[in-house]
Amino acid sequence: MHDLAGADPAVRFSPYCWRVRMALAHMGLDVETIPWRFTEKDAIAFSGQGLVPVLRDGDTVVHDSWAIAEYLDKTYPDRPALIEGEQGRALASLTRHYAQNVLATPMLKGVVGDLFKAIAPGDQPYFRESREKRLGMKLEQFQIAPEAAAAQLGVALSPVRALLKEQPFVNGRRPAFADYCLFGVFMWARGVSAVELIAAEDPVHAWRERMLDLFDGLARKSPRAVG
């Protein structure tokens, strides 16, 4: 699997790649991750497009985290499912849209400076240009104080917080793909920044701790570009 890496190749911070890392561990499937940078389009040209994650499984190449999850469920039906039933599919898809459309913005506002510093120097011009075009402003203008970002994120997390008061994981008693979609956004921030945007008493904080502990601490052990 090609996995977005920072200036330190051990630092992996793509929310979409984290969805897949967790999904593979969920299924008990081993994976070799290949560090990849935003500008290394040639290295993944074999996938027919230019974004990670790209998963190669034997002779099969699949890109896009959602397509990979569907591929894994279909290809390994004897392993624990990531998405169950039509309502489960809707849960996972609603959660991924919520993560990327609603949560990513306040998260990025809090950590964009740290994120820029953690990116490989060769990727920085690409990152700045593409993100400033998307945001319509300079990265430095987009950044806000950690307290302000935490407050905005806290409001945005309201429906998930209410759900996590009822059950330990987004999916219910056990985590599955909806959890990994949500968790990816948190791993994006964690990989590059020491800024804490979630209050210790927030049920989302306890959920994140449970997620960090999964699969023998897979996510917790992942190197960070902080300090």
Add this chain to the structure above:
Amino acid sequence: MHDLAGADPAVRFSPYCWRVRMALAHMGLDVETIPWRFTEKDAIAFSGQGLVPVLRDGDTVVHDSWAIAEYLDKTYPDRPALIEGEQGRALASLTRHYAQNVLATPMLKGVVGDLFKAIAPGDQPYFRESREKRLGMKLEQFQIAPEAAAAQLGVALSPVRALLKEQPFVNGRRPAFADYCLFGVFMWARGVSAVELIAAEDPVHAWRERMLDLFDGLARKSPRAVG
């Protein structure tokens, strides 16, 4: 079923009661609705609390829309299910929290003046006092221009809009309880106000039209306190 009614007893505008009306129709169960006002606490004292919906099914009394949905699925297993599986339960619960925590606020900002006018005169002091306490301001201060409310609602709908580009209903190919939770918020506004907060080209608009058409136009035919 006791169902919140306006000054005109035919006007029913509780988002929680609409969840149950749609759920009962989904199951093909007939219901007699009894108009109820906020201040008629005595009329539902038999349920042990003071809020609607309250459903009486034979000798069984159930209150709270979520508890009613679970009761119906358990009691009528041969009818079409409202919530399927653990991931489906999470979808429905996440959607209800999203509807009441995220969508209800911009919706109310757009229609609160109309809502207040549609409420039974005897309920108006109760409504004003309880809502102004909750909002921390006068109803008149909370109201914003329809265009501003539509813009805020449009942003809040982003994850649902993305989901509805993939499939016709929140639940997938067919509607179920998550759809009814979301739809309740729209019926709340529709019952009391002619203000249109959703653009005609928004996929959410087309979804709402499909919901209004369900069950032989049950929701579309419901009287409104408008014009």
